[in-house]
Amino acid sequence: MLKSRGFLIFSYSLLGLLSIMMIVPLINVIATSFSTGLGSMQPGVIFWPDKFTFEAYEVLWRRLEYWRPLMNTIFVTSVGSIIHVFLSAIGGYVLAQSSLPGKKLIAIIILLTLTIPSQIIMVPLFVVFKQFHLLNTLTSLIVAELVSGFSILLMKTYFERIPIELKESAKIDGANTWMIFLKIYVPLTFPGLATVLLFDVVRKYNMFIEPLIFINDPLKMTLQVALKSIVLNDQVTSTNDIITPNVVSAGIVLALAPLILFYPAIQRYFITGIYSGAVKE
């Protein structure tokens, strides 16, 4: 605490200003999305819709079939994230075993994978997926992000905090490795699992380059790619009418909505996750 009145006032004004910078663009988009098509094309400051209507959402839902990419994204996100958490937990569990030979080296190799930009592996991945006939399937999006070094290492730090005595006593009672993992490690590291899950849900939900490259069937398009073609006004849809700003805004608002709904949970675990990740031993 700096205990200075002047700095406190400065703090409030600085954060107030920053919050306005974050909030104003959002309000602008939300207000535009409820405006009429004509109203949204007028120049001016829009903080409140000119006439409150769901016109834009109707165009989006019926004409542009926005529900289809939404369903695709929900499928990929839910299935993909659950598998991701499960595999990361197993990976972290193995790495947390003190008896594992070459543990340090494996951890370093996993850490190194984090430094490789994902765009670089996209080209080789594309070739591999082509040979496996995975192109143009939603499975490819799940496979592409199946595990990540970050999640494994995060789970490892969580597992390592569990005292080894617990494991030993369970072993004496006759539990096998699976039971120790499922009955002791998983319940005790629930915050860790939730952090990894939410990180991955957000990442899969926002995944952009993978669907862009691997999928060109309009029926299998994901939300972000569909939103991209609306925002950038690509004429991928068969309808030839102009997409008005209110439809674009409605698309953005619908894509935002799930994130905002999950936000309280995300904030709780995300921020604790960052705290625990920030402290390196």
Added chain:
Amino acid sequence: MSFQKMGLLGPMGFIGQENYRIVFTDPTVIQSTISTIVIAASITIFGFALPILPAIAIHEITRITWKRLFQTIIYMPYLFSWVIIIGIWMNLLSPIGLVNSILVSIGLLDIPISFFSSPNFARTLLVAQTVWKDLGFNAVIYLAAIVSINPELYEAAEIDGASVFHKIRYIILPHIYPAMQIVFLITLVGSLRTFDSSYLMTNGLTADKITTLAMLIYERGLLEFDLGVASAAGVLLLAISILFALTASKIVGYK
């Protein structure tokens, strides 16, 4: 793969350094390498330094509701995908959008600027949007370090008659140095692989300014199917990333 001629059709095979010769002489590759470095450097400098002050400010506010509220709002853009961010800003900065309307109505501008199709604003916008998006995330990392500072230090400094500036300079900054190293490296490595924002903002007018190497790999490899050249450009990007990351970690002394 970077030593082969690869495509979906036609001859394939080992062609030695040909791909690398193309990569090092092609003007668009050189242009995009320069763009990548300029953009990454700007994002790293601003994205690393700017969140420190908000983090101190959040720590300073003692009323829990306000603290939560500010933290929540500032952190929010980090969750949004690039498509959403670009969409929001396009709406705000379009010729009929909020910013132009205000600038025109108070008489600063005669005709609205179309920010997104102007090569002069392209890099600035890209950097500004990245910093805006990541500000909250980095501020939370700094906040985690600030929270763990022993409060007795401030009291001791107060007895010695230290001013606010002195306390920030001699207590907070040294204590958050490890966090600063982490943020610096994360931002640097992340900004070198700028793709989404570049892809979404590129149009005919701004392509020269904001086509990054990651974007070039995508164009060459997956749109033109020149997989050999794309792989060579990928190796170049990887080399730049590793070089920068190693130099940076040497400089900041991170282990």
